[in-house]
Amino acid sequence: MNRTDGLVQRRRVVNSGNTIGQDGYSDPNGVYNDQSSGHAPDVEGNSLKDFNCNPTVDEDSDKETRLTLMEEVLLLGLKDKEGYTSFWNDCISSGLRGCILAELGLRGRVELEKAGMRKRGLLARKLLVKNDAPTGDVLLDEALKHLKEYEPPEPVQSWIEYLSGETWNPLKLRYQLKNVRERLAKNLVEKGVLTTEKQNFLLFDMTTHPLTDNLAKTRLVKKVFIIIH
Template sequence: MQAETDEDEQEDDDEVKKEAAATSSNQYTYSHIQPKMSGLSRRRPANKGNSETADPNNPVNDKLKNNASSASLIDDRSDTKIAYDPEDIVESSRGRKCPLLTLMEEVLLMGLKDKEGYLSFWNDNISYALRGLILMELAMRGKIRMVNDPARKRFDLPDRLIECVDSKMTGETLLDEAIKLIKTDDSHLSVADWIDLLSGETWNLMKMNYQLKQVRERLAKGLVDKGVLKTERKNFLLFDMATHPIQDPTPKRRTAQRILSLLTNRNFIIEYDEKFFPEAAGDKYLRSVCLVCGCCAANVLENVLVDLGFDARDQAFVRVDELLSQYSEYPFADKQPASGIGINLYKEVQKEIEQEHADPLSMEIVAAVINVFWKMDAII
């Protein structure tokens, strides 16, 4: 009897050992699979072991291939596919379409004395014009637009309300600061109101902190960082002042040539610069129009036209008046220039607006700022 009991206990022990061995074997298997299951894996577009997806005529296979191609990149160094967010690539491509210099920096360069490194002390218009150019730059980058309300058409362009639609930072300090101000303001102010607030020309004490301060100095420091200007300190009788002479004359020379070509040539042809104004940049012709209008409003256009003859200079100013009149409304007016200068400009502007799929509400802001520039003498 005792022997049978011992045999039963021995059999029970053997069964327990077998179960423990099986359990340990399963644990090893799960621990071996777990790292593979915990990582992220991308579904492959085609599976050789699956006849359904291996069929080249299967539409499901084509869809999987398209999804795979839009969700991966091939690393040239290792020839491996890397997961990425397609929206990041879209944003980076948009960033590459912007020239190295903003409209504000180009206008500042036109007014800056090459060797002295400072602006004219008697120029009171440039500060106000720079604030309008900030709104122009944001509109062409797709950051702001008019509030989409059909009732807005009852008001003039400068009196229409604007809103922020893309609050992602641009890397330009002044533009980013303006984006934050427009984004955090819930009242949806008009174009003219925003130019006044950014300039500090307001009696509203609640909006005094909206003023962008030291805009010219900050733009000059940005040009120093981009290698266009350099910083020096000069003594002006009783005090020292930081000045920013020209270090690389190429961008200023190319910008002046673009302005002269727009105001003097029968056909406006842009000479591209791979570093500062590449051919891949967006809104090239419209940017040139905004540049000329901004230079006129900032009272620095004469610096560009100083080498022209008397008649050519007068004709250039007549052409500027035509541009201010034509592009101060939206849709832009199809007016043939009476001066016979830049007869291809309107077609080129319309072509790039269609190709870039520009938002009409953003283009309204560009026209509104030009409208403010056109009436700037009465405002100031």
């Protein structure tokens, strides 16, 4: 009887850990995100090593390079051998800014205002700062600082334009996040996913970041394929 009680008690502790965290949150699929560690939840649900009873999955999770949403999008947009994004890709800039806002949301720093009776779309709803504690990521903290300082709150669409520098209002240009692609590429170099090279284009030298960790990109492409299908 005592053994049974002990087992029940231990199961209760695990279950409560899956749903409640002092500095984290749980999504509808039960994936816990530790905001203090600065990691977004893993799509495949492998980020929770403590609550995963499969040792094989735990080993794979330890070996897998953890990337932010912005880093994942940049990695998908980069040409593997050349190490740069297509010159014709004019969506990557605003896309990366949108990923920054989404990453802040995943880490519990910002949230959207309530939809209300009018049921406005996501881009039209205002972005509210929920927690201004630093994330530990320089790019995210810079964006969070801008969001915190700006009053009154602005819609998501406006913030994507401000952070991209695509605004006609000169007073809003100070909110632009500069050199985002290069800063993210350096992060990926530090994580061993990319490397840095100098290439000559006509009369100019250009810094490129070719892919070195093919497995990291293969995992990412597979993850996107699973989500889409």
